[in-house]
Amino acid sequence: MRIKEVKAWWVRIPIETARQHRSDFGQVRTFDAAILRITTDDGIVGWGEGKNAAGSAGNYGALVHMINHEIGPMLVGRDPRDIMPIWEMQYNGTRAESAADQGHAMPQIARRGMSVAAISAVDIALWDIFGKSAGQPVWRLLGGRKKEAMPAYASGGWASVDEIGEQLTSYLKAGGFTGVKMRVGAMDGPPHISAARVRAAREAIGPDVDLMVDAHGTYTVADAKRFIQLVSDQNLAWFEEPVIADDKTGMAEVRAAGNVPIAAGESEATRFAFRDLAVLRSADIFQPDPAFCGGISEAMRIGTIASAFNLRFAPHLWAGAPCFFAGLHVCAASPASFVIEYSLGANPMIHDLVEEKVEVKDGMIAIPDRPGLGFTISERFLEAHAQG
Missing domain, CATH: 3.30.390.10 (Enolase-like, N-terminal domain)
Incomplete structure (x- = not known):
């Protein structure tokens, strides 16, 4: 062949x-x-x-x-x-x-x-x-899957302080999710505005739902530390990309300043960058994106580093169908994985690009068992939206 x-x-x-x-x-x-x-x-x-x-x-x-x-x-x-x-x-x-x-x-x-x-x-x-x-499904070739379905969290959360509670509550109802992620950081301005949105979100969803926040690397170290202080009583599941990926020592400083787990990695490429995150104690949760970090092969190596340092692994899967399905197979095979990102923003690159229905039921998403990655591209849809 x-x-x-x-x-x-x-x-x-x-x-x-x-x-x-x-x-x-x-x-x-x-x-x-x-x-x-x-x-x-x-x-x-x-x-x-x-x-x-x-x-x-x-x-x-x-x-x-x-x-x-x-x-x-x-x-x-x-x-x-x-x-x-x-x-x-x-x-x-x-x-x-x-x-x-x-x-x-x-x-x-x-x-x-x-x-x-x-x-x-x-x-x-x-x-x-x-x-x-x-x-065989790819997870079989990677060593087998640990579960037939894995928990997923709803990823989105851009609404204002007056509407964020309603937005996240609608996510929970959409797929039976028990965890949601919202965006904070530069989109809000000063940290106290993001903190107010987080408090409104927590009040709406209650104490038993996992709440994650993502700053997309837009805070300075000082503002990230201030934000952690302002939300220290909100029981956040993780604080994602508090500062830019190029400032790994700054991220370690943020991590040491509070009690919120730090997640990072969607802006990182290759196992070498994640090795540095681990050695510098910059993050608790690794989030490689299979379409940027080096593919399935490199994502598995990164998962091994996470396991070796007793860290956790939750790939960034705000992506199209090939990347998303790759992430499902990697998570199924990685001992350090624990949750799947599922975008609740508009994502036609998953839902319209493939023939299969991609959905979460009762907070769980099934791991495909068809040969390969387990999806069928709609080539007609692809050709209709290809540039040039």
Whole structure:
């Protein structure tokens, strides 16, 4: 079996005005991603996804060009089941052969950002192919699943102090969730405004629902510490991305300043960044995004680091179907995982891009048991929203 064709598209799906929201990323009017299809010479198709932009919007022209004109030609003719060698080949670039011989990484200079986003898309698609060729779900190839279904939390929460309680309560009713996440930080201005929204949220949902907050890395260390003090009595399940990912020592300072678990990682790429988070004691919960961190392969390695440091693992899954399903399989196989992110904002990249119905029932989401990643892309829908 050999790779015959590699094709990526920038898929941009408009979000209807009534379902749009505003956060620190601005008004979110579209859902964008790089969607990848890899086809083998015996007709097996694998689907992947790469992300290089904030939130769900952004420009994917450069990433798609990189996949189609730089990465793709290197993959044609290779056995798609050589997933790890292909990952290292892309990461190490022209020194891939030397790195393989010497037994350690020798990455190219452009080893982060868009490069790893491209690697992520390829890796997810290759695992999809591997599962389909073996007639097994990907979680089986990763070592097995620990549960047939996993708890999910509702992710959203942009409403004002007067409306946040009603918004989060509607989430709880939507899928029987027992946990919700809301956004705080720069979208509100000073920390006391976010704190007031958190208090209103807690009052509305009650003391027994897990409440998480996400600042998208928009606080300074001082403001993040102030926010923790202001909400210290609200029993937060975690405080996500309090400061920018580049300030890991600052994040460790925030973590040490309060009693709220710190979650981070959606802005990080590769196991090396998560190693630093662990060593610096910057986070309690790792949140790699499979479409940005390096794919399924790297997400599993990151999960191993979490397990080794007795940390927890809850991937960032505000994404399209290939990334979301990849996260389901990784969580099913990782000993450190405990919960699934399920977006309650408008997400046509999951719900409209695939033929299957993706839903949460009684707060749980089923782990797919079909070969590969377990979804069917609506190619008609994809083509209707592909750019260029």
